[in-house]
Amino acid sequence: MIRPICRMGNPVLREIAKEISQEELKSESFRQLLIDLKDSMDHYGGIGIAAPQIGVSLKVAIIELEGPNRYGENSELPLTVFVNPEIEILTDENQGFWEGCLSVPGLRGFVERPSKIRVRFLNEKGEKQEILAQGFLATVVQHELDHLFGTLYVDRIKDPKLLSFQDEYEKFLQEKG
Secondary structure, X not given: OOOXXXXXXXXXHHOXXXXXXXXXXXXXXXXXXXXXXXXXXXXXXXXXXXXXXXXXXXXXXXXXXXXXXXXXXXXXXXXXXXEEEEEEEOOOOEEEEEEEEOOEEEEEEEEEEEOEEEXXXXXXXXXXXXXXXXXXXXXXXXXXXXXXXXXXXXXXOOOHHHEEEHHHHHHHHOOXX
């Protein structure tokens, strides 16, 4: 089921989401939540979505990346469910990308984040997983998982001059290839 997206200003987006127990992972309501996340992400055109974005304060997010991104990188991640994730930063080197968010519609902001991370998490079956991510994928993962800790990308913008409406970004700031 497609659920409405909670937008910046909704208190659920500022909460630290609740960890999901093994018992909850096996529940029908959790299976339905995953379906709702996927349906909502696809409907609104996202590449990732976290439960708080649809009003559910639980530590689960999904990401699905296919093919080349707008930066020319070939970042691929098949549909992946992140339950109770933990991020480990593997480098002091940062990278910057113009980020957008379903919960902050119509805006883009330039955010610098660590360029290489390790994420440990449970999948939808409760199995322990680990991925290494770098480049654009590392940014996408950090962006989505931030939602589970009450953080939006706008909180990470160092220079407020690097926040733009989407259409102005496309006219003046987006790199023309």
